[in-house]
Amino acid sequence: MDHAAVLARYDRDMREGARPDGPGARIERTGGVVRQIADPLGWNGVLWSGLDAACADRAIRAQIAYFTGLDRAFEWKLHAHDEPADLGARLLAAGFRAEPVETLMVGEVADLALDTAPPDGVRLVEVTDAAGVGLAVDVHEKAFGTDGAPLRHRLLARLAADPGTAVAVVALAGAEPVSAARMELVPGTSFAGLWGGGTVAAWRGRGLYRALVGHRARVAAAHGYPYLQVDASPMSRPILERLGFQALSTTTPHLYGI
Structure with a gap:
């Protein structure tokens, strides 16, 4: 994999050229940033920025004023290769809170090891209705210890508006949901x-x-997507590396008002 070329393509496709991640959300390009505005249960934040040292602080203040004016908490999705080099420090100085660093990992679908089957007695079921969403949210709340209401809201909205662009999968041990994950096809x-x-x-x-x-990689391949992308935690990174994913950068969520 040509890391620099794939990273540039990722930035162009998924950040600078971002599409809304659900019905009711919109993308705006203004003041050197690309941002998404959604309802309070959706994802609100800055996806990409093309800033330099001379304009970065002004752009940060503008985004704080904009989102707080909408009464929205928001995230600035900072990547290690974003400019200026001290953008993270500038965000912290402006009142943002940094979350743990994640690794931006990309795998070429054609080169990944995709033959891993679930354990005996476990079956994978794709989410197609509200009952399936409930199973996925149940896993989310148990696995992460967080409120599943935003996830429920987003999955139900995507299923209603454009079910072909969101794939959620639940692993069932008998009738018990024990694992779940989702994929977005843009x-x-x-x-x-x-x-x-x-x-x-x-x-x-x-x-x-x-x-x-x-499972999700096979679905992506069937839809013609050459790459899979993950913001990987330290726990999932080694698993993904063994499957054939490669690290291209890091990303650190910077939260304001959350």
Whole structure:
């Protein structure tokens, strides 16, 4: 993989050329940034910026004023290769809070190891209705210990408006949901995004995460996407590396008002 070329393509397709991630959201390009505005349960934030030292602080202040004027908490999705080099420090000085660093990982679908099956007694089921959304949200809340209301809202909205662009998968042990993950297929781009992979504590270490990656990769391949992209935690990075993903950069969510 040509890391520099694929990273440039990712920035162009998924950040600078971003599309709204759900119905009711919109993308705006203004003042050297690309931002998404959604309702309070959607994702609000800055996806990309083309700034330099002379204009960065002014742009940061403008985004704070804009989102707080809408009564929206928001995220500035900072990548390690963004300019200026001290943009993270400038965000912290302006009142943002940095979340743990994640690794931007990309895999070429044709080169990935996709033959991982779920453990015996576990089946993978794609989410197609409100009941399936409920199963995925149940896993999310148990695995991450966070409120699943925003995820429920986003999945139901995507299923209603454009079910072909969002794929959520639940692993069921009998009738019990034990792992879940989702994928976003963005038309007109080369990248399918893998998001939200989580497994309840009692089922970790049994290959469910790998099986869910493999399932989504096969779906992405069937839709013609050459690349998969993941913002990987330190726990998932080594699993993804073994499957054939490569690290291209890091990303650090910077939160304001959250």
